[in-house]
Amino acid sequence: MSIAANHADPLVLVEDLHAHYGKSHILHGVSLKVARGEVVGLLGRNGVGKSTTLKTIMGLVRASEGKVALEGRCVTGLPAHKLARLGIGYVPEERRIFRLLTVMENLRTGFDRHGVTEARKQALLEKVFAFFPVLAERRHQAGGTLSGGEQQMLAIARAMMLEPKIILLDEPTEGLMPRMVSQIRQIIDSLHRDGVAILLVEQNVPLTLEASGRVYIMEKGSVRHTCAASELAVNDPVIRQYLGV
Amino acid sequence: MDAVAQLLQSIPLDQILIQTINGIVTGMILALVASGLTLIFGIMDVVNFAHGELFMLGAYIGVLVLSGTGSFWVALIVATLTVALLGAALQIVTLRPLLGRDPLTTILATFGISLVLQNYALWQFGPVARKIQEPITSHFHLFYLEYPWYRLLIAALSGAIIGGFWLFLKFGKFGIWIRATTQDRVMAQAMGIPVPWVHTATFAIGAGMAAASGVLFGPLVGVNHTMGLDWVLKAFIVVVVGGMGNLGGSILAAIFISLLEAYASIWVSPAQAVIVSFVALILTLLFRPTGLFVPTPK
Amino acid sequence: MSTRRTAAYWIAFCAVQALLIAAPLVLPEFWRRFLTEVLIWGLLAMSSDLLIGYTGMISFGHSAFFGLGMYGAAAALLLVSPPNLWLAIGSGLIGAAAVALFVAYFSTRLRDIYFAITTLIFSQIFYVIIFTWTPVTGGENGLIFSRPPLSMPFLFSMRFTSTTLHWFVLAVVTASYLILRRVTQSPFGMVLQSIRENEGRTRAIGYPVERYKIVVVMLSGLFAGLAGVLYAIQNRFAAPDFVYFLISGDTVIFNVMGGIGTLVGPIVGAGAFQLLRELLSRLLGDQFPYLIPLGIVFILIIIFLPQGLLGFARRWLNR
Numbered sequence: 102m103s104i105a106a107n108h109a110d111p112l113v114l115v116e117d118l119h120a121h122y123g124k125s126h127i128l129h130g131v132s133l134k135v136a137r138g139e140v141v142g143l144l145g146r147n148g149v150g151k152s153t154t155l156k157t158i159m160g161l162v163r164a165s166e167g168k169v170a171l172e173g174r175c176v177t178g179l180p181a182h183k184l185a186r187l188g189i190g191y192v193p194e195e196r197r198i199f200r201l202l203t204v205m206e207n208l209r210t211g212f213d214r215h216g217v218t219e220a221r222k223q224a225l226l227e228k229v230f231a232f233f234p235v236l237a238e239r240r241h242q243a244g245g246t247l248s249g250g251e252q253q254m255l256a257i258a259r260a261m262m263l264e265p266k267i268i269l270l271d272e273p274t275e276g277l278m279p280r281m282v283s284q285i286r287q288i289i290d291s292l293h294r295d296g297v298a299i300l301l302v303e304q305n306v307p308l309t310l311e312a313s314g315r316v317y318i319m320e321k322g323s324v325r326h327t328c329a330a331s332e333l334a335v336n337d338p339v340i341r342q343y344l345g346v
Numbered sequence: 347m348d349a350v351a352q353l354l355q356s357i358p359l360d361q362i363l364i365q366t367i368n369g370i371v372t373g374m375i376l377a378l379v380a381s382g383l384t385l386i387f388g389i390m391d392v393v394n395f396a397h398g399e400l401f402m403l404g405a406y407i408g409v410l411v412l413s414g415t416g417s418f419w420v421a422l423i424v425a426t427l428t429v430a431l432l433g434a435a436l437q438i439v440t441l442r443p444l445l446g447r448d449p450l451t452t453i454l455a456t457f458g459i460s461l462v463l464q465n466y467a468l469w470q471f472g473p474v475a476r477k478i479q480e481p482i483t484s485h486f487h488l489f490y491l492e493y494p495w496y497r498l499l500i501a502a503l504s505g506a507i508i509g510g511f512w513l514f515l516k517f518g519k520f521g522i523w524i525r526a527t528t529q530d531r532v533m534a535q536a537m538g539i540p541v542p543w544v545h546t547a548t549f550a551i552g553a554g555m556a557a558a559s560g561v562l563f564g565p566l567v568g569v570n571h572t573m574g575l576d577w578v579l580k581a582f583i584v585v586v587v588g589g590m591g592n593l594g595g596s597i598l599a600a601i602f603i604s605l606l607e608a609y610a611s612i613w614v615s616p617a618q619a620v621i622v623s624f625v626a627l628i629l630t631l632l633f634r635p636t637g638l639f640v641p642t643p644k
Numbered sequence: 645m646s647t648r649r650t651a652a653y654w655i656a657f658c659a660v661q662a663l664l665i666a667a668p669l670v671l672p673e674f675w676r677r678f679l680t681e682v683l684i685w686g687l688l689a690m691s692s693d694l695l696i697g698y699t700g701m702i703s704f705g706h707s708a709f710f711g712l713g714m715y716g717a718a719a720a721l722l723l724v725s726p727p728n729l730w731l732a733i734g735s736g737l738i739g740a741a742a743v744a745l746f747v748a749y750f751s752t753r754l755r756d757i758y759f760a761i762t763t764l765i766f767s768q769i770f771y772v773i774i775f776t777w778t779p780v781t782g783g784e785n786g787l788i789f790s791r792p793p794l795s796m797p798f799l800f801s802m803r804f805t806s807t808t809l810h811w812f813v814l815a816v817v818t819a820s821y822l823i824l825r826r827v828t829q830s831p832f833g834m835v836l837q838s839i840r841e842n843e844g845r846t847r848a849i850g851y852p853v854e855r856y857k858i859v860v861v862m863l864s865g866l867f868a869g870l871a872g873v874l875y876a877i878q879n880r881f882a883a884p885d886f887v888y889f890l891i892s893g894d895t896v897i898f899n900v901m902g903g904i905g906t907l908v909g910p911i912v913g914a915g916a917f918q919l920l921r922e923l924l925s926r927l928l929g930d931q932f933p934y935l936i937p938l939g940i941v942f943i944l945i946i947i948f949l950p951q952g953l954l955g956f957a958r959r960w961l962n963r
Contacts, residue, residue, distance in 0.1 A: 161532055185538035197533045199526050210526050210537040213519045263538060393757050443947050450702050453760055454900055455946050457893060462939035469933040579768055579889075582761050590758075617776050624769045631750060631762060 110173035112137045112267055112298050113158065113189075118167035120150075120157045127153045129322035130167065135267060140289065140299045142313035142330060144306065146344055150322045151302040152194055155269040158300075159191045160184045172266075186214060190260030190268040194275065196252045198259065200245030204236050207244050207255055211262030229258045232291060250281040257288060267298040274305050286312060306344060307335050318343045361612050364491060369608030371497045373601035374504035378559045379577055380584040380596040381508055382552030388591030389528045389548045391449055392441060395456040397556050397581060398574025399463035404429045404557025405569040406467060409476045418481035422561045426554045433553025437546050445542075460574070467571040475568025478561065500562045507558060508597065511551070515593075524548060528591070583623050587630045589637020599638060602626075664814050668807040677878075680810045682918050683817045684874045686911030689898035690824060691867035696896070697905030698828055699860050700840030702756070704892040705747055705763030708770045709865040711887030712739040713872025715774065718787045718882040727792035733873050740869020741862065743770065748861035752854040755843075764889050771887040786883030789876075804877075813874050817911075820867055824907055827863065836860055897942055903952030912954055 111134040120128040127150050135141045143151050156162040158169050160181040169177045171187055185191070199207050208229065212222050230237035233254045239247060244255060253273055260268050270289075274282045282305065289312045292299060303309045309316060310330045318326040320343055333340060379401055386394045404425045411421035436459060444451050482499060485492035515521040526534040527544045535541045560573075567573065580603070588599030603623045610619040630638050664683075668676045688710055695701045716739025717732040724731055743766075750762055774781045781787065794812060795801035804812065827833055835856055838846045847853045876882050885891075894917070895910075902913025917938065924934040945952065 159536060161536065180542075181532075181535035182538050182540050185536055191536040193533065193536070197530055199529050199533070201529055202522065202525060206522050206525075209519075209522055210534065210539060213522070214538060259537065393761065440943055440947065447950070449757060450696075450700075450760075451946055451950065453702060453757065454896065455943055457896070458939050458943040458946065461893070461935050461942070465933040465935040465939065469936065579765060583765060586758065586761060615776070617772065620772055621769070624765060624772075627762070627765055631754065631758075635753065635758070 110170070111135060112139075112172060113300070114168075114170040114173075115154070115158060116168045116170075118154070118157055118169065119165045120153055120162050121165050122153075122162070127322055128157060128164075128167075131319070131323055133317050133324055133327070135298050135300050137266070138293065138296045138298050139315070140293050140301060140313045142309035142316035143300060143302045143319065144309060144316055144340075144344060145319035147304075149319045151319055152271050154319070155191065155193075155271050155300065155302060158184075159189060159269060161191075185263055185265075188263070188266035190263050190265030192256045192260050192268060192270050192273065194271045196249075196256040198244040198247075198252050198255045201243060203241050203243055204247070204255060205240045207259050208236075208262050211259050214263075225262055225264065229261055232261070232288065233258050250277050250284070253277060253281070253285065254288070257292075261292075261297075265297060267300060268292065270299055270301045270303075272302055272304060274303065274308060282308065306340060310335065358612065360490070362609065364493070365608035365612055366605065367493070367497070369605035370601060371501045372608065373604030374501040374508075375559050375563050376577075376580060376584055376604055377597040377600035378504040378508060378555055378562075380581045380588070380600050381511070381593060382555035383581050384585045384588065384591055384593060384596045385555075386549055386552040387585065388593075389524065390441075390545050392452045392549075393449075393456065394549075394552065395453060395578065396436070396460040396463060397456075397552070398576075398578030399460045399467075400429050400433060400553045400556040400574075401560040401563075401577055402467060402569075402571060402574035403432070403463060404560030405478065405564040405573065406471060406476070406560075407557070408478055408561035408564055409569055412478055418479070421478075422558060425561045426558045429557030430550040430554035434546050434550040436553075437549040441545075441549070442542065460578075464571055464574065471571065473571070475570040478564035478569060480565035496565065500566075503562060504559070507555065511555070512593070520544075520547070580620075580623060583627045587626055587638050592637055595637050602638075661814075661818065665811065668810040673806065676806050676810060678918065678922070680806070680813050680878060681875075682915045683810075683813050683911070684871050684878065685895075685898065685914040685918065687817045687820055687874065688868050688871040689895050689902070689910030689914045690821065690907055691864045691871065692895045693899050693904055693907055693910045694824060694828070694836075694860060694864045694867070696899055697907075697909075698833060698840060699836045699857070700843075701751065701857070701860075702760040702896070703747075703763040703861075703864070704760055704889055704896065705767045706864075706868045706895045707887050707889055707891035708743050708747070708763075708767040709740045709868035710872040710875070710891060710895075711767075711770060711774065711882075711884070712743045713737065713869025714876040714882045714886055715739060715781060715787070715872075716869065717873040717876040718789055721789040721792060721876070722787060727790060729792040729794060729877070732792055732877065733870070736873035736876070737866055737869050740865050740872065744862045744865025744869075747865065748858040751857050751861050764892065767887060767889045767892055771884055771889070774887055775884045781884070782882075784884065786881055786885075788881045791877055791880050809878060813878070816870065816874060820870065821907060821911075824863075824867065828907065832856070832859075897938075900950075900952055901942065901945055903954035906952075906954050909952050909954035913952065916953065 113135040115131055115133050118128050118131040119126070131150070131154050133141070143154065145151050153162060157164050160179050160183070164177050167177070168175060171189065176184060176187065199210065208226065212225055235251055236255060236258055239251065244252065247255060257268070257273070273285050277285065286308055289299060289301065301309060301313060310333055313330045315327065316330050316333065317324045318339070325343060326339055379397065383394060383397050386392050407425040407428055408421040411424045412418060415421065440455050440459060441452060444455055480496040482496050483494070485494050487493070515524060523534070523539045523544050526537070526539060527541055531541055584600045584603055585596055587603065588595030588597070603626055606622045606626065607619045610622045667679055671679065688706060691709070692703060692706045695703045713736040717736035720732040720735035721727040747763060747766055751759055754762055775783060777783070791804055793801045793803050794808065828836070835846065835851055839853055839856060843853060872886070875886070898913035898917055899910045900913070901916055902911065903909030920938060921934045924937065
């Protein structure tokens with residue numbers, strides 16, 4: 102099902118995706134798309150399947166039905182390591198950096214790929230350290246010794262080492278102090294300026310509405326509403342309907 | 347005071363020294379075998395029951411190559427590589443299909459493999475033990491004994507192999523891949539690390555280490571189709587006492603247990619000395635189930 | 645529980661029983677003993693199924709229970725004169741129970757893989773003890789004794805023929821099966837299966853999982869010991885080989901081949917294994933390593949037919 106990349110195609114296209122955890126049917130036909138360089142938000146209450154959507158796109162959860170396409174090419178069912186090399190970066194909830202590896206080693210897991218020259222590796226490292234000077238300072242420290250905010254930065258930096266076309270960001274501000282939250286906001290903007298698309302799952306509604314161009318809202322395993330972020334205010338009835346307590 | 351003096355006099359110091367060296371020698375080989383086992387478990391959550399048979403096959407291949415080429419060192423290298431390849435093949439054919447299933451199934455599968463390999467060896471080589479000629483036959487004087495240099499060589503070589511492997515893990519691209527996969531298989535995949543191949547390579551490395559131990563240890567005992575059984579049990583004890591998946595712990599535990607057994611054999615027969623390792627295991631399970639040398643989790 | 649299914653089950657049960665009762669009358673001596681031994685191995689495998697199939701605890705320690713049952717019986721038959729059948733059974737069960745208690749304690753503190761390895765090592769501990777403690781256990785050579793008569797005190801006493809022995813074994817094994825079936829279908833058995841499915845959740849609901857585990861290990865050990873007693877009676881010797889962990893390995897093979905969680909499956913697995921072994925050695929000669937093709941079959945079953953031979957009938961058999 103591989104067609105030559107068509108620039109009219111969205112970067113990532115998800116069609117009618119279904120997924121199960123054991124016997125539980127979590128995703129009931131999720132459809133969404135992300136264009137090149139776009140920042141798209143994915144909102145919804147806890148447990149509606151936002152994280153599962155990201156995981157299924159990333160190939161970490163098997164899709165039982167439906168299709169995921171990257172640049173027009175069908176990638177459903179490919180293992181995660183192939184998707185990473187095709188240009189999808191994943192930053193999970195809980196960050197999940199390699200705690201026993203140093204910052205440097207964490208970053209290196211991402212760039213020892215085929216065809217990457219030493220020069221390019223160096224350039225990548227410098228760019229990442231420019232984004233996150235704190236990481237440069239701590240480059241030989243073990244990942245587990247970093248603070249929560251630093252770990253989040255490392256998790257994003259690590260994904261950047263893949264030179265991804267899109268980064269799947271799962272709740273990056275969870276458990277972070279307000280100062281860190283605004284830093285994450287800036288990082289998302291910088292990535293956007295760099296041309297990296299982002300699919301952002303977040304509980305923080307104001308942040309998501311500010312950072313994203315478009316949003317999708319999920320409930321009970323499927324997308325119920327989509328519009329431009331600018332059309333929604335924080336206290337919009339739509340927001341209250343799907344996200345209100 | 348008298349009692350203490352008497353006690354001190356009854357301790358056969360020369361025997362203790364001899365057994366210390368014996369213990370360290372056996373311990374290093376055991377460490378090499380156990381390292382492979384704990385590596386495989388740490389990375390793939392697979393309890394490799396066939397590990398002893400890989401050890402045994404290594405020894406047999408060593409016998410064959412030695413008689414063919416006359417060189418111990420060539421035999422060592424060929425045996426290691428062959429069994430490593432065999433290990434990779436076995437992993438791909440029997441363990442990959444079981445990925446994601448109950449860990450129970452991998453125990454059973456590797457048990458099945460051990461049966462097949464053991465009986466294959468019996469079939470091909472017969473029940474009579476074979477001998478591997480050690481490369482160095484000279485001895486040196488240790489008290490009243492003629493202590494073979496070869497034994498010290500084994501300890502040194504095992505140490506070198508383990509040390510080399512540790513360096514490989516610490517530096518180098520594959521080392522990082524293996525360490526990342528051990529810590530978080532899922533995120534390693536998400537970072538583009540081809541985890542299935544890391545698994546295969548790890549199994550191959552573990553198998554190779556077992557085979558090397560087999561060849562190194564071969565000259566000390568006869569090479570026989572059941573030699574794997576005893577080793578696999580001891581290796582499992584070592585791995586549990588050292589902390590499963592903990593490389594450093596296994597090495598320490600291997601030496602510790604071998605020393606204890608060696609000392610015990612001063613007073614009891616070797617067949618009974620193994621009880622020492624069993625006791626060590628039981629105590630560990632009772633008081634420090636995560637491993638004797640592992641700091642208790644907070 | 646549909647009555648037709650239950651009826652079908654009991655009809656099948658009676659049919660199989662009838663066959664097994666009639667068998668020694670028509671089979672030649674060799675096959676008579678063969679069948680009796682299959683029943684004994686089947687009992688051992690069934691006891692192990694309680695742990696593996698119903699509670700989800702893999703144990704490689706059944707050789708210890710089996711062996712201690714065997715030696716326990718041996719002790720009674722050698723020490724007490726005239727040799728008494730029931731005493732032998734009793735002392736064998738006590739021996740097995742002692743080991744089971746030991747293992748049960750550790751079973752509550754270890755999960756899955758650790759438990760499996762530990763049970764394996766325990767059976768080796770007992771092997772070493774039995775192997776080296778020659779004055780008491782006969783060491784390498786084991787113990788030889790004579791078969792006790794089937795006797796009811798004050799009622800009668802008759803020597804076993806191979807046919808009557810077969811019937812006795814059949815009766816014991818059948819009774820064990822019925823008891824175990826009752827146990828697995830009781831609320832207790834349901835909790836065991838719940839532990840197998842999800843131990844954490846079972847504990848969270850409030851069940852004292854540790855206590856259940858101890859009980860099931862004891863039960864399993866007792867029936868395995870009973871198998872050991874029967875074996876001792878049939879063959880009139882006890883040897884350390886039967887305590888070696890390979891016996892546990894064989895047991896696990898019977899379980900997997902026949903289908904875990906069915907109680908009957910393991911018996912069928914034991915039968916199939918022994919039959920295949922016999923056939924292979926007849927077809928291809930004594931020297932042929934029958935374990936190679938059997939081992940490969942075993943591995944294939946694990947990969948492609950994890951339910952085992954009778955696995956498809958699992959629900960039906962558990963009605």
